[in-house]
Amino acid sequence: MASKIISATIRRSLSPRTLPHIRPLSTAAAVTAAAEPYDETAGISMKGVKISGRPLYLDMQATSPVDPRVLDAMLPYFVSRYGNPHSRTHLYGWESDEAVEAARAQVANLINASPKEIVFTSGATECNNISVKGVMHFYKEKKKHVITTQTEHKCVLDSCRHLQQEGFDVTYLPVKSDGLIDLNELRSSIRTNTGLVSVMAVNNEIGVIQPMEEIGQICKEFNIPFHTDAAQALGKIPIDVNKWNVSLMSLSGHKVYGPKGVGALYMRRRPRIRVEPQMNGGGQERGIRSGTVPTPLVVGMGAACELAMKEMEYDEKRVTELKDRLLNGIRAKLDGVVVNGSTESRYAGNLNLSFAYVEGESLLMGLKEVAVSSGSACTSASLEPSYVLRALGVDEDMAHTSIRFGIGRFTTEEEIDKAVELTVNQVEKLREMSPLYEMVKEGIDIKSIQWSQH
Amino acid sequence: MSTAVPPPSRKEILSLFRSFLRSSRQFSDYNIREYTKRRTIDAFHHNKTLSNPTSISAAFADGKYQLQVAKRQALVYYFYSPKVKSIMDIKY
Numbered sequence: 001m002a003s004k005i006i007s008a009t010i011r012r013s014l015s016p017r018t019l020p021h022i023r024p025l026s027t028a029a030a031v032t033a034a035a036e037p038y039d040e041t042a043g044i045s046m047k048g049v050k051i052s053g054r055p056l057y058l059d060m061q062a063t064s065p066v067d068p069r070v071l072d073a074m075l076p077y078f079v080s081r082y083g084n085p086h087s088r089t090h091l092y093g094w095e096s097d098e099a100v101e102a103a104r105a106q107v108a109n110l111i112n113a114s115p116k117e118i119v120f121t122s123g124a125t126e127c128n129n130i131s132v133k134g135v136m137h138f139y140k141e142k143k144k145h146v147i148t149t150q151t152e153h154k155c156v157l158d159s160c161r162h163l164q165q166e167g168f169d170v171t172y173l174p175v176k177s178d179g180l181i182d183l184n185e186l187r188s189s190i191r192t193n194t195g196l197v198s199v200m201a202v203n204n205e206i207g208v209i210q211p212m213e214e215i216g217q218i219c220k221e222f223n224i225p226f227h228t229d230a231a232q233a234l235g236k237i238p239i240d241v242n243k244w245n246v247s248l249m250s251l252s253g254h255k256v257y258g259p260k261g262v263g264a265l266y267m268r269r270r271p272r273i274r275v276e277p278q279m280n281g282g283g284q285e286r287g288i289r290s291g292t293v294p295t296p297l298v299v300g301m302g303a304a305c306e307l308a309m310k311e312m313e314y315d316e317k318r319v320t321e322l323k324d325r326l327l328n329g330i331r332a333k334l335d336g337v338v339v340n341g342s343t344e345s346r347y348a349g350n351l352n353l354s355f356a357y358v359e360g361e362s363l364l365m366g367l368k369e370v371a372v373s374s375g376s377a378c379t380s381a382s383l384e385p386s387y388v389l390r391a392l393g394v395d396e397d398m399a400h401t402s403i404r405f406g407i408g409r410f411t412t413e414e415e416i417d418k419a420v421e422l423t424v425n426q427v428e429k430l431r432e433m434s435p436l437y438e439m440v441k442e443g444i445d446i447k448s449i450q451w452s453q454h
Numbered sequence: 455m456s457t458a459v460p461p462p463s464r465k466e467i468l469s470l471f472r473s474f475l476r477s478s479r480q481f482s483d484y485n486i487r488e489y490t491k492r493r494t495i496d497a498f499h500h501n502k503t504l505s506n507p508t509s510i511s512a513a514f515a516d517g518k519y520q521l522q523v524a525k526r527q528a529l530v531y532y533f534y535s536p537k538v539k540s541i542m543d544i545k546y
Contacts (some may be wrong), residue, residue, distance in 0.1 A: 044538050053541035057485070068486055068527035069520075074532075316494070369541050410493075412486035415542060 041401060055371040056415045059392050060255075061204050061350055062373055066300070067257040067409070073303035074259065077296035084409050085293050086284060087223050096295045102300025104105050110305040112240045113228075113248065116269060119288045120298050124231035126278070127156040127250030130265055130288065131227045132159040134275030135196050135248070136168055143195025145169045149181055151212075151392040152200055153229055160198075177344030178342035179208035186215065190222050197226050201233035205388040205404060206341030207350025209237060216245030231255050231263070235308030236316070236347055241266060247273040253297065257409060258304030260295035265289075304354040317411050320348040322407045327351060328422035334427055340389060340402055351405040357437040358430045360385075360400040367424040370419050373404045462514040470517050471498050477521060480528040482535035484542045490524060508515040 028040045043052040044290045057065070067227030077099065083092025098252050104115040136146060148160055151174045160170045173181050181199065190197075199210050199218050212228065212397055219226040230239060230250035241249060249266035253259055253421065267288070277347055281290025331337055355363065374386075385399035394402075430438040440446060462470075471494065478490035501513045 051541070053539050053544040054536060068531065069523055071530065072523045072527055136534065299458075314493075333541075355542055410489045412485070412488045418542070 006358065032289070036341045038430060048285055049368050051368050053368050053369075056418060058372045058405050058407065058411065058415070058419055059371050059373050060408035060411075061093035061207075061404060062406070064252075064257045064408055065410060066259055067304065067307060069307060070258055070300050070303045074296045074300040077299050082296075083360065085295055085361040086282075088235070092387055099295055099299050100293055103298045106302035106306045107251065108266075110235065110239065110309050111251075111266060111311050112204065112242060113266055114269065116267055117241075119265045119267060120293050120301075121263045121265055121285075121287045121289050122261060123254075124153075124229060124250045125250035125263075125287075127247065127248075127252075127263050127265040128153065128155045129159055129231055130278050131248040131250060132156060132198060133163065134278055134288075135225060135273065136163055138274050138275040140168075145150055145171070145191050145195050146196045146198065147171045147173060147189055147194060148198040149173045149175060149188065149200070151175050151179065151205075151388045152198065153204060153231075156198055156200070156229060171282045175391050178345075179206050179340075179392055180210060180345060180387075181215075181344055183211065183214055187218055190218075190224065192306040193388065193389060194222070194224050197224055198228070199226075200229040201239070201342070202230070202233075202237065202347050202350070203388065204350075205386055206352045206392070207232075208341040209233070209345045209346045209347055211345070212244045212246075216243070220245045221310070227416045232347070232350075235305065235312060236349065238312070241268070247271075248275075253304065256301075256304045256308050262294060262301045302443075316348070317408050318409075319411075322411055322413065323348040323351055324404060325413065326407070326416050326420060327353075329417065330423060333420075333424045338398060340394060343453050349407045351407070352402055353405070354394065354398040355427050356398065357434055357440060358401045358427055360402065362430055363401060363403065367403075369421055370422055372406070372419075374402060459511055461510045467498075467514065470514065470521065471504065473521055474517070477524045477528055480531050480532070482539075484540040486527075486531065 016178070024314050043050060044054070046066050054205055080182040081092065081095050081099070083090070083094075083096040085093060087093025087096075087098040094289060101115065104118045104120070108115040108118050114428075121130065132146070136143065146160055146168060148156060148170065157172075160172075164170050173185055173189065177182055186197070197215065199212075199215055215224055225247040226245060227248040227250075228244070228246050229250045231250055232255055233239060234251050237254040239249075246266070247268045251263040251264040251266065253264075265288070267275070275288060277290065279290050284290050284293060327339070330353070334355070338354045338356070340354055344345070359373055364372075386398060387401070390401040390403060403423070407416070436446060439449075459488060474494040477493060478487055481487040481490060497517075501510075504510050504513060
């Protein structure tokens with residue numbers, strides 16, 4: 001009976017497609033299918049917002065959709081090959097282990113490392129925790145100092161704060177107004193007891209690419225382990241652990257069109273870097289991260305990395321074109337648009353714009369048909385503007401109105417055009433209502449106004 | 455030992471191309487549909503200049519495998535497609 005329903009649905013689906021927006025009947029509904037009148041005006045209503053369809057997705061830095069080819073690689077490991085890779089006694093374990101090792105090689109290939117140097121974890125946050133806290137705890141007799149930047153991801157900054165509470169010293173390097181660190185400042189803050197330098201490769205909020213090779217050279221000179229959070233960089237810019245001279249690298253699965261919940265930590269073997277494990281248990285993953293390795297997720301991450309290697313050039317060209325289209329489209333209709341962060345040393349898929357004389361929250365509320373994030377994505381619970389933008393020296397009012405557009409593999413030209421149209425409309429509408437903008441148009445310099453106290 | 459498989463004929467390649475486009479139309483997700491269409495066209499264009507018969511056969515075999523992936527995933531995406539379509543499908 002069930003096979004009849006399935007074959008009927010399959011026949012229906014493989015017949016020539018007519019209208020793409022007919023609501024599909026699930027196999028369960030096919031049994032009870034009276035002709036349900038589909039409601040095109042139904043739309044979605046959530047959190048007080050009504051939109052007619054799913055928003056177009058321009059938030060690739062938060063997460064990326066799973067590529068269908070990755071899903072195809074993962075499904076067998078959910079359906080039939082569900083063994084635990086650490087079971088040594090039967091086929092299920094053996095085939096699962098084979099898949100994990102194959103995925104390990106795929107991840108290693110993308111960063112020019114050896115498969116023996118890859119440890120699978122639950123995500124980049126766990127990798128960052130292992131790197132920062134694990135390294136410092138291991139070498140805590142001799143090394144008491146950590147150098148990082150002010151624009152790092154929250155998990156690195158939080159781990160450093162935890163270390164500070166335990167008695168370690170942490171130097172937070174400031175960044176220049178384009179988001180890059182000053183190499184001379186890095187050099188001068190190195191001490192004899194520095195145990196780790198942690199600088200993220202591509203920033204998640206502003207997209208700037210730090211000078212990784214130069215930092216690697218400095219760390220090699222002083223013989224200090226170099227850790228980088230390459231979650232946003234993986235699959236987008238070419239990564240070579242030997243050129244960059246990194247000892248530890250955090251990688252994340254769901255930023256390269258893979259599944260959420262998996263990540264990988266690269267740990268150099270020559271010279272060997274040792275860490276104290278943060279997850280104790282049965283000694284899996286060479287004792288660094290105990291716990292059953294999630295085979296389907298790991299296979300997904302491996303497939304995603306292999307895809308990324310094949311598609312990197314094609315994607316990069318396309319993303320740059322789309323970014324130019326977006327930026328030029330917005331700049332053609334609006335003035336007072338500032339790109340936050342360096343425009344040269346930047347990953348094209350991350351466009352962080354600030355619109356002058358516009359309030360950020362109201363801009364976001366009007367952009368409900370576009371899924372974008374404001375600059376303060378990681379700190380979105382609080383009202384304070386993003387610490388990254390503050391570190392860049394951006395004014396409070398500009399920091400509040402920043403929007404981060406994330407362009408990825410699946411973004412189309414029509415989506416970009418629509419995003420441009422919606423953003424321009426909303427900004428114009430808000431500026432129309434703004435008395436501040438009126439004053440600016442009349443030529444008054446806002447900074448010179450003496451606001452009276454009441 | 456060399457029983458060389460003859461490289462695919464122009465007709466076979468065109469038929470594969472058309473199958474890909476047909477399969478891409480069946481994706482219920484707007485982004486994946488557009489991506490599959492665009493990527494197929496770009497990939498076939500890029501491989502048009504291949505002259506070495508082994509590389510042509512390899513690319514064709516890879517294409518056939520990818521077509522099977524696309525067909526499977528079109529079904530999966532169909533079964534799990536959301537009730538409300540993407541804005542891009544509704545307005546356009």
